[in-house]
Amino acid sequence: MPELPEVETTRRGIAPHVERREIVEVIVRQRSLRVPVPGDLESSLIGQRLGELARRAKYLLLPLGERKLLWHLGMSGSLRIARVGDQPKKHDHVDVVFEGGNILRYHDPRRFGFVDWLAGDVASDVRLSRLGPEPLSPDFDGQRLYRLSRGRRAAVKTFIMDNAVVVGVGNIYATEALFMAGIDPRRAAGRVSLERFERLAVAIKTVLASAIAQGGTTLRDFVSGTGEPGYFAQRLNVYGRGGEPCRHCGLELRQTVLGQRASVFCAICQT
Incomplete structure (x- = not known):
C-alpha cells in the first residue's frame, strides 16, 4: 500500500x-x-x-x-x-x-x-476532518504523543499508527522509527515516558523525511509519478527482516503480530 x-x-x-x-x-x-x-x-x-x-x-x-x-x-x-x-x-x-x-x-x-x-473544505470533509497532524509539521511532537497516550493500553506501535494521533505512520515507518528510538513495539503506549516519546517523535520525522528524500519504499510495484522506483527499502533496519541478525547487536530479530500487522523488533536494542 x-x-x-x-x-x-x-x-x-x-x-x-x-x-x-x-x-x-x-x-x-x-x-x-x-x-x-x-x-x-x-x-x-x-x-x-x-x-x-x-x-x-x-x-x-x-x-x-x-x-x-x-x-x-x-x-x-x-x-x-x-x-x-x-x-x-x-x-x-x-x-x-x-x-x-x-x-x-x-x-x-x-x-x-x-x-x-472534496466535500466542502479540508476541515469539514468527513474523510479528512478527524485526522491528526502531519508528522513533519511543528504540530507533531513528543508532547502530543505523551498527552494522548495516558491511560492507553494499546501497544505503542498500534498507537502511533492511529491516524487520529498522527497521520501517515504506516507499518513500515512505525517499525523503523520504534527501532531507531529503541522502544519495544509491544509496550503499552500509556507506559512510555515523555523522554521516550520525544525520542520517538524525532525518529518518526527522521525516518519519513529520509524515505521521502529517497523516493519512497519499493514494495511490490510502487513507482513514483514519473515511473521511478523507490529506494528506501535498501536501508530498512528491521521491517521484513524477521529471523535475520540485528544490524546493531547481531541478535536474531523477532517477529510478532500487533494490530493484525507483522512487527519485527530487536529484544536487546528495543526495550
Whole structure:
C-alpha cells in the first residue's frame, strides 16, 4: 500500500507536469472504484486549470477553480505521467489530459482507491476532518504523543499508527522509527515516558523525511509519478527482516503480530 512518503513522492513527481495547465480531455475507463467516479467528472474538469497540488495524510488534493478533487491511491494505485499516444494498460482507469500533451494516468489493479470531489473544505470533509497532524509539521511532537497516550493500553506501535494521533505512520515507518528510538513495539503506549516519546517523535520525522528524500519504499510495484522506483527499502533496519541478525547487536530479530500487522523488533536494542 502506498504510504505517506510514497504519496508525497507521487505529488512531487507529477506536480511539475500538470500544475497551472488546462485540462482538455478526461477519459474514464472504469467508474467502479472504491468510491464510484463522479458522473460529472468529465464535464466539470474540461477547461479547468489545475492549481498547486497538495497532500493531506495519504490523500492528494487537486484544486480546480472553486472545487477540489480528492484522490486516494488505495492499496495498489498509482498516478503517473504519460503522453498523448501512450497506449493505456490494463487497470489504467482514469486519464486526465492536459494542454501540451501530458496525461495524469491513474492505475489501480485492486480498485481500492478513488477520485472524488472534496466535500466542502479540508476541515469539514468527513474523510479528512478527524485526522491528526502531519508528522513533519511543528504540530507533531513528543508532547502530543505523551498527552494522548495516558491511560492507553494499546501497544505503542498500534498507537502511533492511529491516524487520529498522527497521520501517515504506516507499518513500515512505525517499525523503523520504534527501532531507531529503541522502544519495544509491544509496550503499552500509556507506559512510555515523555523522554521516550520525544525520542520517538524525532525518529518518526527522521525516518519519513529520509524515505521521502529517497523516493519512497519499493514494495511490490510502487513507482513514483514519473515511473521511478523507490529506494528506501535498501536501508530498512528491521521491517521484513524477521529471523535475520540485528544490524546493531547481531541478535536474531523477532517477529510478532500487533494490530493484525507483522512487527519485527530487536529484544536487546528495543526495550
